[in-house]
Amino acid sequence: MIPVRKRTYCRATREATELLGKLIRLGRKERRMTAHELAGRAGISRATLQKIENGDLRCEIGLFFEVATLVGVQLFGADDAATIQMQSARIQDKLALLPHSIRTSGKVDDDF
Amino acid sequence: MIPVRKRTYCRATREATELLGKLIRLGRKERRMTAHELAGRAGISRATLQKIENGDLRCEIGLFFEVATLVGVQLFGADDAATIQMQSARIQDKLALLPHSIRTSGKVDDDF
DNA sequence: ATTTTATGACTATTATAATAGCCATGTCAG
DNA sequence: CTGACATGGCTATTATAATAGTCATAAAAT
Numbered sequence: 001m002i003p004v005r006k007r008t009y010c011r012a013t014r015e016a017t018e019l020l021g022k023l024i025r026l027g028r029k030e031r032r033m034t035a036h037e038l039a040g041r042a043g044i045s046r047a048t049l050q051k052i053e054n055g056d057l058r059c060e061i062g063l064f065f066e067v068a069t070l071v072g073v074q075l076f077g078a079d080d081a082a083t084i085q086m087q088s089a090r091i092q093d094k095l096a097l098l099p100h101s102i103r104t105s106g107k108v109d110d111d112f
Numbered sequence: 113m114i115p116v117r118k119r120t121y122c123r124a125t126r127e128a129t130e131l132l133g134k135l136i137r138l139g140r141k142e143r144r145m146t147a148h149e150l151a152g153r154a155g156i157s158r159a160t161l162q163k164i165e166n167g168d169l170r171c172e173i174g175l176f177f178e179v180a181t182l183v184g185v186q187l188f189g190a191d192d193a194a195t196i197q198m199q200s201a202r203i204q205d206k207l208a209l210l211p212h213s214i215r216t217s218g219k220v221d222d223d224f
Numbered sequence: 225a226t227t228t229t230a231t232g233a234c235t236a237t238t239a240t241a242a243t244a245g246c247c248a249t250g251t252c253a254g
Numbered sequence: 255c256t257g258a259c260a261t262g263g264c265t266a267t268t269a270t271a272a273t274a275g276t277c278a279t280a281a282a283a284t
Contacts, residue, residue: 016193095134
């Protein structure tokens, strides 16, 4: 029973997810952890970890990031939650300056 | 009907996902796109886009990355698929040097 | 060489994400 | 001011991800 694939993803999406999966597998092996061991620590099944390391686009982002964190893969160039949170706060400030709702009347679409 | 939350995520995971969501919302507004419009381009529902921009950990990573790409959010510091693919190839080479399967007998666990 | 076990691949089942559709609110443009 | 529409927040339904489990293979360790 072949599942019906309907969704498509652009190449950048596929490549990025594949890269993240490989970084996770590399991190795991560098730390000499088995797939079984890492899956246990992350609280997921070994099958799901396999899908993550293979760059399966349909896995939860939370699981990807959780495993990445466990094996020391840097997200957004930061190794700790506090640094990421600071970036988040800065983006929040920029967001506050923009209008709450976007109106598509003028059709300007500046590319900045 | 309150859904039973069982899974937990570490702070770094939550912060990183929240940051990515905010970067996406910022990117969308800078390009003056409505949520409806962006959801349409990404081929997802507006409700899912809302969850993504709010940093919902349970959304598919493929949807996160797809939307991020559409609004110009850089993944892994690269703006094109080719550059990401090159990074991927390098990681692949490093992986090839490591042993195929990890044995947990010696219990060394070097941190590198 | 032999044993042990880490990994890849698969299936059926269960949990849950994604969706369509709705209403209420808010806010931007005229 | 006010009317149009963008957004947030729900619900029920459907699609599908996550799981547990098994089997085969491969590769470390002895």
